[in-house]
Each structure stands twice: as structure tokens, then as C-alpha cells.
Amino acid sequence: MFKDHSGDIHDNQILTVVRNPWAWHVSWYNYVRRDRWGKRSGLKIEHKLFRRMSFDDYLNWLDDDDAPQSPQGYLKRQQSDWICDDNGHVHVDHVLHQENLLEELLAMIEQLKIDVSPTTGRVNVSTKDDYRKYYSQRGIDLIASRHWRDCKLFGYEFSNEDTPSKSLL
Numbered sequence: 001m002f003k004d005h006s007g008d009i010h011d012n013q014i015l016t017v018v019r020n021p022w023a024w025h026v027s028w029y030n031y032v033r034r035d036r037w038g039k040r041s042g043l044k045i046e047h048k049l050f051r052r053m054s055f056d057d058y059l060n061w062l063d064d065d066d067a068p069q070s071p072q073g074y075l076k077r078q079q080s081d082w083i084c085d086d087n088g089h090v091h092v093d094h095v096l097h098q099e100n101l102l103e104e105l106l107a108m109i110e111q112l113k114i115d116v117s118p119t120t121g122r123v124n125v126s127t128k129d130d131y132r133k134y135y136s137q138r139g140i141d142l143i144a145s146r147h148w149r150d151c152k153l154f155g156y157e158f159s160n161e162d163t164p165s166k167s168l169l
Contacts, residue, residue, distance in 0.1 A: 013112060015094035017101060018079050018154045021147035022140070026131040028075060029058045043070045055134045059142055080149045088149070095154060132158070 019027075031041065033051050038044035045068050050058060061067045062076065069076070083092045096104040105118055135143075140158045144151060151157060 013094065014092040015096060015108065016079075016083050016092045017096045017098055018150065019098040020131070020156050021079070021150050022135060022143050022156075022158055023131040024079070025058075025062070025075075025143060026055070026129070026134050029055060030129075032075075038070075042072065043074070045070045046075065056136070056139070059139045062146070063142055076146075078147050078150045080153055084149075084153075090153065097154065 029050060032038070032043050032046050033053075035041045035043070035047050038047035041047070049061065049068065053061065080088075080090075083095075084090055094108050096108065102118070102120060109116060109118070135158070144158065147156075
């Protein structure tokens, strides 16, 4: 994926924000379900399917490589697919975790000696629901298997804590 969108970016600092894969799937499932006709997400097929599915049905859909899906295939990708080359090397300078975003952003700003004060308000906030209640052991294992590289690179595990276990970057 990286080689398809690369350019001469070596003089810039590049950052990305990652999210706990289990929380990410709950969020996307609910977002696409509410996205009328898939207009915002562009996932019309998924919207039509998900609005009638339970979360367990969604996980079954996710586990079925032959299930109908939009050509983008966003929901079946790992976050690391967007920032790693074909050899698995990360091609961004800073990986921030959504769960600790302000703290990590402030540390990055200080490290880079950037004179800026980020706003602390949030935009596009949905109702916070504990993602853990959505998962059976099968679902936990499915996401761990599908997002093994994200979990390894970004320190995520399914646990009782909202923060990544450790960042390996």
C-alpha cells in the first residue's frame, strides 16, 4: 500500500494515530450501521448488511472472505497496512495511540520543539460504549488473529485497560 501512495516525503515528520483494534471494530460497526445509505463512509453494501446484523453477525461477516463488501475493503485491513511497506517496515516517524492522544501529542510537540498548543476539545464524538461488552472469546480471538501485526507493532491486547500494553516502536 505504501509504495502506491509514496512520494518524496523524507524532509517531513510523518505521524499516524492508531486505535485499539477491538474498539475500532465496535466503532466502525456502529458508525456504518448509522451511516444512512453509506453516504459518509462510502460503504453502501456494508451499511445495508450491518443495519440488520448483531455484532456477532458482523464478526461472522468479517471472518467470511467471500461475504459481500465494498471494493475498498477498509474493514478487513489492519491499520499497519496503511503505514508499512511490503517488508513490514513502518514508514512514519511517530505513532500516536488514540487512547493516549493528547499526552502523546504533547510529548511529540515537545520533542520536535514545535511552538503550538493543540486544542483539547473533541470533534466527531460518539457515545462512549465499552467495547469489551461486545465480544465473546471467539470474537476476541478473531480480532487478535486478523490484527496480529497491529497488536504486535502498537502494543495492543484485549484487556481491562484502555491503554496499549506497550509500544514496540
